[in-house]
Amino acid sequence: MKKTIVNIATSLSLALASAAFSVSANAGEVLDRVLSNKTLTVAVGTDWGPISHLDEKHELVGYDIDVAKGIAKYLGTGTTFVTPGWDIITGGKWQGRWDVAMGQMIPTKARAEVFDFPALYIWxxxxxxxxxxxxxxxxxxxxxxxxxxxxxxxxxxxxxxxxxxxxxxxxxxxxxxxxxxxxxxxxxxxxxxxxxxxxxxxxxxxxxxxxxxxxxxxxxxxxxxxxxxxxxxPAAIAILPGDKDFHDKVAAALKEMKADGTLSKLSMKWYGVDYTVEK
Structure with missing residues (x-):
């Protein structure tokens, strides 16, 4: 009986240790993937006007495209853009297909239940x-x-x-x-x-x-x-919750872009108005 109890206790301890290790291993999972692949995968649109669109060369351009590239530069990675529909983006079931959603998502209470918003980047x-x-x-x-x-x-x-x-x-x-x-x-x-x-x-x-x-x-x-x-x-950068390391890096990237005037310059470039401060 004592041996059985010991075995049960040992198994329980191993299970708890395994669970704790799993949580630890998953901490920073998105950031680890981004840095390992050396690319930030970003969901954008192809017909969102100055936010993001295809130019005459069929290349994605726009304010959000430049902001995403700025985040990637801060992380020391390149960028890969994917173009799911807005309803797919806001559905929240990304399944690792992209790391960040642009599109100037408004941080409403309903969305805050699905997404993490590391930074506001335009008003x-x-x-x-x-x-x-x-x-x-x-x-x-x-x-x-x-x-x-x-x-x-x-x-x-x-x-x-x-x-x-x-x-x-x-x-x-x-x-x-x-x-x-x-x-x-x-x-x-x-x-x-x-x-x-x-x-x-x-x-x-x-x-x-x-x-x-x-x-x-x-x-x-x-x-x-x-x-x-x-x-x-305001509009926010959207990521899925659960990776504080990734959240903090994205927030730091936007903080630097605001501080050095990059965001303001990009807004003037694409809109002719500085929309990066609350009106």
Whole structure:
């Protein structure tokens, strides 16, 4: 009996030791992989305007692309870009396919349950956009209208009146209108393609980041932005929780890029405005 008890105790001790070793071995797993492979794998989009898009050489360029390269430089690695859909990125089931998600993700309470946000790297307003021939002149004119949004975005949460900020000193969210119908798209640009067909033809308005809206208008889309902005929010670098070492390295990289003026320069390069400070 004593021998049996000893064996059970020994087995239990070994199991606990094994579990403790496993936790220790997994600490820093993402950072170890990034440094071992000498590459930071980053999820981005191909049609997100100045955030990230394909240029005439079919190469990915944009503010987020340059920021990601800055993080990689700080880590001493190269970059590999992958382009899953935004709904896949925000689903959180990355399974090691990428290490970091760009796309200027708004840190809402719902997302904070899925992601870790090491650093904020840009601030900007979300706005309502209508066709240039629309009779809407203020936000309340969209009450009961068909509103388009990109799936999985802060704009979608806002349209459903479920937008809950998770950053410090966030201002209370106001809802000057209630959509009659919400139509979701895989990207804002596809929503704009429907809106450009005419006022009310398929949708009456689109909610999105102002920089994307201004970029579409600059490209010739017959749209106009309603004032004021729906809300102003920061955007965060997103990683999966569980690797504090990786979190700290990404945070340190962004802190250095802010301190030496790199972020401000990149914002001016891609937007002509410094969006790296809260407005």
């Amino acid at each position: 900007g307003p979300n706005v309502a956009v209508v066709h240039k021939d629309s009779k809407a002149t203020k936000l309340s004119d969209l009450d009961g209208k068909v509103i388009g949004v990109a799936s999985g975005t802060g704009a979608e949460a806002y349209a459903n009146q479920k937008f809950q900020p998770a950053w410090e000193n966030a201002k209370p969210v106001e809802y000057p209108f209630k959509a009659g119908q919400i139509k979701t798209y895989t990207s804002t640009n596809i929503a704009f393609d429907d809106l450009r067909l005419g006022d009310g033809v398929r949708i009456d308005g689109v909610l999105t980041d102002e920089t994307i809206a201004r970029d579409a208008i600059k490209a010739g889309y017959p749209l106009k932005v309603l004032e004021p902005a729906l809300f102003s929010s």
